Amino acid sequence: MNSTAETITATGIPSGKIGVWWFLASEITVFGGFIASYIVVRLGSSGWSEAAAHLNFSLALVNTFVLLTSSLTMVLAFAAVEGGNRKRLRTYLWLTILLGLTFLAIKAFEYGGEIAAGFTPGAGIFWSFYYGMTGLHALHVLGGVVVNLILLFATLRGLLKPNEHRVELAGLYWHFVDIVWIFLFPLLYLT
Amino acid sequence: MSEKLGFWRTYLFSTDHKTIAKQYFTLGLLWAIVGGLTAYLMRWQLAFPDTEVPGWGFIAPDFYNMLVTMHGTILVFFVAMPILLATFGNFLIPLMIGARDMAFPRLNMLSFWVFALASLVLLISFFVPGGAASAGWTGYPPLSAKADYTGVGWGINLWILALALEFISFLMGGINFLTTTINLRAPGMTFFRLPLIIWMQITAAVLFMLSVGPLIAGAVMLLMDRTLGTTFYLPEGGGEPLLWQHLFWFFGHPEVYVILLPGLGMVLETMPAFSRKPIFGYRPIIYSTIAAGILSFIVWAHHQFISGMDPRLAMPFSITTIIISVPFALIVFAMIATLWRASIHFSTPMLFALGTLSVFILGGLTGIFNGSAPIDIYIHDTYFVVAHFHYTLFSATFFAGFAGITYWFPKMFGRMMNETLGKIHFWLTFIFFNATFIPMHFVGLGGMMRRIANPMEYEFLKSLQPVNEFITVCAILLLISQIPFVVNFLWSMIRGSVAERNPWQANTLEWSAPSPPPHGNFETIPVVYRSPYEYSSPEATEDWLPQDRPLTPSAAARQ
């Protein structure tokens, strides 16, 4: 191996983990900034609840369960790594990816319904925030799906062996995306 | 280490932190030339309005707005950040903490290429129909949110995209800086033995990573307003124009320190080496840096005293802003105290370090005027502000940048720079910098607004025109003064005398690696025994004592 790849670290924590935590810290401020903007602008004007009433609450509820379940399958994928069970790892990665795609499909269906009803991104300030926040979140879900796909292909080709801790790192990110949704859902749908 | 990598992997798609540092430096310098050109065009137009600029032609008002916008954008995001953070951070962090490379070398390569992509996008934006962005580097909506208001269409979209890519690049870089410093320190290199520039770099990385998020969200909103018809910033659709200002400046003030702190770091490294004396108050400086970093998150509205926000918010922000002078005063006092009873050698890096210090003091002091809310009513958006931030940012970017480059040049390229040319460069730069920007304060106090293309359109500014002409002449001379540097830099790279490992007899770890260090940096990973500034220590016979030199045979045997 290249001599630059050192495995011993000064803190004993794997570098990948520290990196992902810093990444998530800055991601928190992205969504934190968006959510803070939403709250501040909302407090300064009216008519938001009426607009929010046009959202498809039941679909979003289903979607929340889809995403929560995907977090569970992600945990199970990590448990499979710990247990050394490659087959179960593949199964759970597959499930997580499928659930992520389901979430995106339902979200796209929701968008379609809203746009058909005339609630486009330009339909008012609530809709600006609705499309902005859920859109940015959906992009993050898509990113997570891509990461999981890369891991899945690596396991299929047997390349993941030395880097199985990456499943844990991908999991950290996936749970983060899940938690963001837990904040967005009540802010947009329940108020 | 010994394996041959071939041309592509050695020079272009390298994962070696030193090569990546040089790549950032090259792009930063290229952008600096464009930035200098924009300054030349603006200054000519201001001094001799609506005359033909030699070598260019006439400047229309909307083109002038584009110059203003691009000058700020380029200098802050495409010169200061790649040079101060990316170049020196990448080059120095692994070398100074005793690591072989960054924690994530491939991520490091990726961050450079994302930055290169950002550069490309920004470059393309000059040539799209409608021209490049012209809503100011601060991009205040609604002006920036609707193409009708500026006449600029894709120019601003690409400007937002370029900034977003730049932010992503520096986020990846920041993750690398922090993880590397936390995890790859050599044995014995505790946090309180880190050289101060490393402290400055990682504080800057933390500030950047925690402040840029909201602006990324804000940039998404701005791009959506421009392309998808949302109304985040458009009052006719229930939006709030001031929201952008809060998001922008919540990032903007920490961003100033993202640039400034590495600049101060260069001074803190060069000064002890050429004073042969420990930096005075190592830990107080670290605590001050952290305090200033924390304070920088609660001062942002000093850019918005008269923006239309609730006037009751002004004084709290004014107080935090003015109090931020305390930690910086401590750093300045510490630098001055380092000179006391020193043995000062006026080498080129030292001259630039001293130049940084003396220029930064004036920039810091004029900040008190801007930070005072009632004074800001008058001087806001005038040339006083312009003069102020050039005193802080030019000192950090150029004076400190030159201090850094002349100090570490032997390590980077294995050759020495020419001292005579270096000194000529310093004195010309120092004289013409002050001659350019000191009068600018007075023009500002006379009431001259920023971002106007023609001061002669205003009766009350006509008497200031001779000063504007003087500033322009000095600014052009300041630009010409950079020629000795370019000559010296290129010539020394090829023909400079070969540098030894430690030409300055300095203490930090990079000087125990070969000049230039090979891939992997050190023959064996050094072991650190002491803090980085043990100059003239009573424990040693010479006036320097490297961090990795065991003093007693028993200490050496323990390793």
Add this chain to the structure above:
Amino acid sequence: MLNWFPENISTFGGEIDSLFYLILYITGAWFIATEGLIVFFLIRFRRRQGSKAAYLPGETLRQASWILVPCVVVLVLDLWIDFRGAAVWAKVKGGMPPSDLRIQVTAKQFNWEIVYPGPDGKLGTADDLLMENELHVPAGKVVHVVLKSKDVIHSFFLPNLRLKQDIVPGREIEAWFEATKPGKYEIPCAELCGFGHSGMNGWLHVHTADDYAKWVREQWPSEK
């Protein structure tokens, strides 16, 4: 004394100017002290044959107090500046002295539209009068200006009155001033607002009480 500002003609401008000089003296003293010390040290402690630098890490409290004590002085002076500043800010932007003269200024790319309320003293009535880029006010009287924008952010700047206020579309922002000296002064826009920003300028006409009454009679001849 020093004439690098435009002539001040407002009741609060003097306070802004004197706060400026207070800060100038404080920062000026620091400037001379620090830069002077640097130059002195550079000459006094330049490298000489056989001399060795002192070993002073400044880590003990005893040594560090050389830089800590000046920092305390900085803090005290900061608070003094804040304290003085708070009073001036409260006067200019904190509240508005009462007045029956309310004029509306609507900024647009690239003009000031100035609406006078007319004899009834109310904006938005039939006797309102619109003038482009001309603001007529009497000296010695508090004037309220209602600031609005039709498009982008502009900044209403009266250099001689030391008054500046950004104008944000979607908001109505009120500012006030009291001019002390009759004359003709400029009203530039201080916030980048598009290609016509440079040159976006209006005129403030400050009249004596008599002249102002005459101007009012000319504008609204039918009224008494």
